Amino acid sequence: MPGPLRLSLVTLGVEDLGRSTAFYEALGLKRSAASTDDVSFFDVGGAILSLYGRAALASDAGLDEAGEGFRPQALAWNLPSSAAVDKAIVRMVAAGGRLVKPAEKTGWGGYVGYVADPDGHLWEIACNPGFPLDADGRARLPK
Structure with missing residues (x-):
């Protein structure tokens, strides 16, 4: 067994990484040094919030990009x-x-x-x- 299920990271697919990163920084989160030009990581008190391009996230999962709404x-x-x-x-x-x-x-x-x-x-x-x-x-x- 791999151990108990734990939520360790939430990745949000975003349209504009810079805009979304600025939004979460305006809420007081600090972008981690592990972040790159393609992804932003934030410590949210026991879990990690990740912002990643929406199209890139869909591609990574092998899916078509999700629709709006x-x-x-x-x-x-x-x-x-x-x-x-x-x-x-x-x-x-x-x-x-x-x-x-x-x-x-x-x-x-x-x-x-x-x-x-x-x-x-x-x-x-x-x-x-x-x-x-x-x-x-x-x-x-x-x-």
């Missing part, structure tokens, strides 16, 4: 409070993101909004009382 996934940024969610949404929009859905209270007791990055990748910005944050701000599943 909804992507059936969302990245999530869990925060400790509704106020922190509101501030994060403002920060992401100021950095060049697009507000998709303003934050609101949910039926399950959370507070959630959505922002798309410059390539339309959805970010769910949430305060989820069911997934407590540890001292490092990482969401933890209940036991």
Whole structure:
């Protein structure tokens, strides 16, 4: 067995690497020295965020380049409070993101909004009382 499944790296296929790199740097991420002209890497607290050309990513996977529109996934940024969610949404929009859905209270007791990055990748910005944050701000599943 190779060991337990762990999410170690998320690669987003992007149209313009420079624009997308600038967006994530405007959010306070620092581009790793492992980055090249073709890919940007960022430490996102226990995992790695990778930005790679969309066509190159499709080619690497042996697929035709994906079409435009909804992507059936969302990245999530869990925060400790509704106020922190509101501030994060403002920060992401100021950095060049697009507000998709303003934050609101949910039926399950959370507070959630959505922002798309410059390539339309959805970010769910949430305060989820069911997934407590540890001292490092990482969401933890209940036991």
